[in-house]
Each structure stands twice: as C-alpha cells, then as structure tokens.
Amino acid sequence: MAESTTARVDWRLLWASGDLARFCFINLGILLHATNETMVATITPAMVGDLSGVELLGWSFAVYEIGAISAGAAAGRMTSYVSLRTNMMAAALIYSLGALICALAPSMPVFLAGRLVEGLGGGALVSLAFVSVQRLFPKAIWPQLFGVMSAIWGIAAFSGPLLGALISQYLSWRWAFGVFVIGGLFAAIACLFVLRGPQATRAQNDGTALPRFPVLALGCLAASIVLIALAGVKVEALRSSLLLGAGIAGIVLFFVLDARLPAARLFPSRPFNLGTPLGNGLTMVAAFSVATCSFGVYGPLLLTSLHGIPVLTTGYIIAAESISWSILSILVANAPPERERVIVLAGALMIAGGIAGFAYAVPAGNIPLILGCAILQGGGFGIAWPFVTRIIVASAPAAEQTVASSAVPTMQRIGYAVGAASCGIVANASGFSQGLSGEAEANVAAWLFLAFLPLGLLGCIAAWRLPPRSDA
Structure with missing residues (x-):
C-alpha cells in the first residue's frame, strides 16, 4: 500500500505501487450503480411499450432503492465475516444477475424482480467501495479519494440518462441492461487480480462482538x-x-x-425533532427527496407519449439537472459562513419552484421551460445539500456525528423509494390505472407535480427554521 506523510495524493506513487489501478477499480462499482440508477428514466417509454404495466412504473425505482438501502447497510458488516474481495465479487455477480433478469424479462413483474436484485448488488458495491478506501489506502489521503469518488458519482448521474436514451434509440432498451451484465461480470473477474493482500483477502474481525444487524x-x-x-x-x-x-x-x-x-442504528436519535437544527435538516432532506421524484420516474414517458418529444431530448434534460447540481455546488463551496442559512433557504425555494414549474411546463410540453425547471431544481439541491449536511452533522451529539453523516444519503434513498411509490398512487389515481391514453397522460402530467407541492412547502419551512451557522 502506498504510504503518504502529507495530505496530498502522490498520483505517481499510487500508479507505481499499483494502488491507482486498485482505486480506479473500486470506483467501477460506484459507476455501475449510479449510472444504472439514473439510466432507467430514459428507457421507460420503450420498456413500457414492450412490457406494458405502466401502473407499476414507480415500482422500478422503489424496489431498486429498497435493495440498495438493505444491501448498503449489510455490506460493510459482512467484511467482518468474509473477506473484502469475496464480498466485492459476490456483489458484482448479484448485480450482473439482476441486470440479466431485467434484460430478458418477459413481463413487468419479472423486470421488477431483476431491479430488486440489481439494487442489492449495486448498493453493496457502493458500500464496499467506501470500505475499500478505508481498508486499502492511507488515512491522510482519504479526503481526496472521497472527493474523486463524489466526482465520479456526479459523472455517472448525468451520463446515465444519456446512455439509456442512446442505447434505447439505436439498439434496444434490453441492451441498456446488457451493458451492465457485462460490466458486473468484468468487475467480479477483476477482483481476483486487483484486490490482493491481507487487507483485501482476509476477514477483518478484531474479536469484539459485532452489533446486531x-x-x-x-x-x-x-x-x-x-x-x-x-x-x-x-x-x-x-x-x-x-x-x-x-x-x-x-x-x-x-x-x-x-x-x-x-x-447499529441508521439515524441519530430524534431525527425529526423540529426544535433542533438536526431535525429540521433531516426533515428538509426527506421532504425534498420524496417531492422531486415525479419527473425522474414519469417525465420521459409523459414527454414522449404526450408531446412526441424524442427520448434523447429528455435524456439531455435530466442530465442538465445533474450538471447544474454539480456546478452550483462547486460555485458556493467557499461561501462565507454567515451566508450559509440564506444559501440553504435559496436552494429550498429553487427546488420548490422547480416542482411548481413542472406542473405547468410538462402538460404544456414547453421544452425551454422544462429545461429551466430541471436546472432550477438541480441547482437548488447543489447549493443547499452541502450546507444542510454540515448543519445536520455539526448539530448532532458528538457520539452520533458519524451516524448523522451517513444518515443524509440514507434518508435521501428512503425518500426516493417512498417518492417513487407515491408517484404510482398519484399517476394511477389520475388515469394511468386504465393504461396509456392522451386524456390520462394530460391529467397525470399536472397532478404528478401538484400533489407534491405541500411537501415542497414543508421543505422550505424546515430550511427557514435552520439557525445561522454560529447557532448550529
């Protein structure tokens, strides 16, 4: 393992030691998971046309997140019983199996089973990627490596919809999953050659009793x-x-x-206490995570079926949301502490404005306005999320700060799962339960966003109740 006595990453030394190749391989798990997670949005029009079952569309997102949450919580603990390499191989094979089931699915229920298996494998790959950095690299360079991993996640988030759109348009939506079958198999085989040494090939148990799963x-x-x-x-x-x-x-x-x-808890104590900064922060995360699922789940299908907009265009719109998230997050990163609360509140208002704008723009089929709402929503997350995460962690009791830091992405995933499931209720109540039709699509297009405006308002209230930095 490459040693370092400074807080800088010596990339040449990492390359010479072989650790850079190992680090790139570890990030393959994040790339597979994040790209697949966002890709599904743009293949839904072709998939629904082939498999039918539009009333179950929200399930494809919900079951994936259920699997990812469960496996993510389990994977880190499993390295105390089985080696990191074995865990990584198993996760990659499970992921590949799930993608294969999706690619060959003859019906929507079988496809959903594949999505659940995929979520289990993908969630485990991400969790094990972070465990791998902790186990295989010097502590001094963890921040830089985690920063690179975040950048890779961002790249995957906006490349996923484009990948799905391109493969769906020029090949078949099934091949979109076939790519991930190959990727998972490659990752499993590469484990044998890349993950070497006792830290990767032996179970890591110091003899103490492990917390109950x-x-x-x-x-x-x-x-x-x-x-x-x-x-x-x-x-x-x-x-x-x-x-x-x-x-x-x-x-x-x-x-x-x-x-x-x-x-073994996943959240700090009293996570929704609105009398505390931590409670307001997690309430904001939960509210906006649920409220912003509609466009990702149903947007491409509605735009393609209702307005005849090419799926590749919807891919660019979803990618623009992710890009604006990344760019604005970078732009406000060095904002002075006294502006922190104002920035979080501004981000919350941008997210709520995006939800309200979609309620008009999607039924109207106004592409420039839809793009503007996507950028507004993504940018709102980009400027608010880093600071609200800091407030949540800083305001947690000292003994719970580690749990609080991991609670933010966990809450976000739970919100996405609940939001995707809730979107199904709204969509089917608005007409999709009877199948695709012009009248049903127009009705669904409005209510899918109007129904979640109250949660957007709750997120804004929680953001407004957050204290200035000196009080957090």
Whole structure:
C-alpha cells in the first residue's frame, strides 16, 4: 500500500505501487450503480411499450432503492465475516444477475424482480467501495479519494440518462441492461487480480462482538414502501387509503425500531425533532427527496407519449439537472459562513419552484421551460445539500456525528423509494390505472407535480427554521 506523510495524493506513487489501478477499480462499482440508477428514466417509454404495466412504473425505482438501502447497510458488516474481495465479487455477480433478469424479462413483474436484485448488488458495491478506501489506502489521503469518488458519482448521474436514451434509440432498451451484465461480470473477474493482500483477502474481525444487524427495522421499511406502492396499483378509496395508512405507520415504526438499536442504528436519535437544527435538516432532506421524484420516474414517458418529444431530448434534460447540481455546488463551496442559512433557504425555494414549474411546463410540453425547471431544481439541491449536511452533522451529539453523516444519503434513498411509490398512487389515481391514453397522460402530467407541492412547502419551512451557522 502506498504510504503518504502529507495530505496530498502522490498520483505517481499510487500508479507505481499499483494502488491507482486498485482505486480506479473500486470506483467501477460506484459507476455501475449510479449510472444504472439514473439510466432507467430514459428507457421507460420503450420498456413500457414492450412490457406494458405502466401502473407499476414507480415500482422500478422503489424496489431498486429498497435493495440498495438493505444491501448498503449489510455490506460493510459482512467484511467482518468474509473477506473484502469475496464480498466485492459476490456483489458484482448479484448485480450482473439482476441486470440479466431485467434484460430478458418477459413481463413487468419479472423486470421488477431483476431491479430488486440489481439494487442489492449495486448498493453493496457502493458500500464496499467506501470500505475499500478505508481498508486499502492511507488515512491522510482519504479526503481526496472521497472527493474523486463524489466526482465520479456526479459523472455517472448525468451520463446515465444519456446512455439509456442512446442505447434505447439505436439498439434496444434490453441492451441498456446488457451493458451492465457485462460490466458486473468484468468487475467480479477483476477482483481476483486487483484486490490482493491481507487487507483485501482476509476477514477483518478484531474479536469484539459485532452489533446486531437491523433485520427487523429494514424489513419493516421495505414492507412499508411495498404497501405504499400497492396502494397505487388498483386505486380504490377504501383499499388504497388503508394500504397508504399502513405504509406510513410502518415507516414510523421503522424509526422507532431504529432508535432501539443504538449500536447499529441508521439515524441519530430524534431525527425529526423540529426544535433542533438536526431535525429540521433531516426533515428538509426527506421532504425534498420524496417531492422531486415525479419527473425522474414519469417525465420521459409523459414527454414522449404526450408531446412526441424524442427520448434523447429528455435524456439531455435530466442530465442538465445533474450538471447544474454539480456546478452550483462547486460555485458556493467557499461561501462565507454567515451566508450559509440564506444559501440553504435559496436552494429550498429553487427546488420548490422547480416542482411548481413542472406542473405547468410538462402538460404544456414547453421544452425551454422544462429545461429551466430541471436546472432550477438541480441547482437548488447543489447549493443547499452541502450546507444542510454540515448543519445536520455539526448539530448532532458528538457520539452520533458519524451516524448523522451517513444518515443524509440514507434518508435521501428512503425518500426516493417512498417518492417513487407515491408517484404510482398519484399517476394511477389520475388515469394511468386504465393504461396509456392522451386524456390520462394530460391529467397525470399536472397532478404528478401538484400533489407534491405541500411537501415542497414543508421543505422550505424546515430550511427557514435552520439557525445561522454560529447557532448550529
């Protein structure tokens, strides 16, 4: 392993030692997961046309996130029982298997099963990538390596929709998953040659008792999201209300169960206490994560079916949202501390404005306005997220700051899963339960965004309640 006594990365030394190749390989897992996660948005028009089942479209995002959350929580702990290399190989093979099931799926239920398997493999690959940096590289260069990993995630986020659009347009949506079958197999085989040495080939257990894995809490969370999604499959007032209520109650129970596992919890104590900066910060993250799923899940399908807009154009729009997130995040990174709260509030208003704008622009098919809303929404996340994350971590008790830092992306994933499932309720209640038609699409296009405006308002209120930096 390359040693370093400074906080700078000596890339030449990493190359000479072989660690640079190892680091590039580790990032392949992030690239596979993030690209696949965002790619699905632009293949949905072709996929729905082939498999039907538009009423289950929200499930393709929800089940992927369920798998990613569960496997992400498990993968780090598994390295105490099985070597890092074996874990990485298993995750890559599971991911490849899920992609293969999706590529060959004859029906939407089989496709959803593949998405769940993919999510398990992808979530594990990402978690193991971060574990690998901790295990295989000097602590002094972790910040720089994590920074590179974040940049790669950003590249994957905006390249995924374009990749899906290009392959779907010129080959087949099935080949979009075929690429990831090959990528997963390549990653599994490469583990044998890249991950060497005792840190990678031996289980890392110091003999202490390991915390209990939160099986019950995660099982409760997964069941809750499934119940919410089921509420939208066949929309009936009583049935859907009961399932939705049970799903929301299950999410509340998940947080209760999580709080009872102090050694293995996923969230800090009292995560939604609106009397604290931490509670307001996590409330903001949860509200906006749920509220902004609509365009990613249904936008490409609506624009293609309702207005005849090429899928490649929708790919560029989704990519523009990710690019604006990255660019504005960089631009405000060195903002003075006294402007932190104003920047977070401005970002929250931008996100809410994007949701409201989509409610008009998508039914109208106004491409420049849709692009502007996407940039507004992505830019809002870009300027708000770094600072709200700092507020959440800084305001957590000292013993919970590590948990608080990992709670932000976990909350975001839970929000995406719940949001995707909730989108299905709104879409099917607005007409998609009867299949694709011009009248149904026009109705769905408006309500998919109007229904989530209250959550956008909640996110803005939570941002407004955050204290100035000196009080955080």
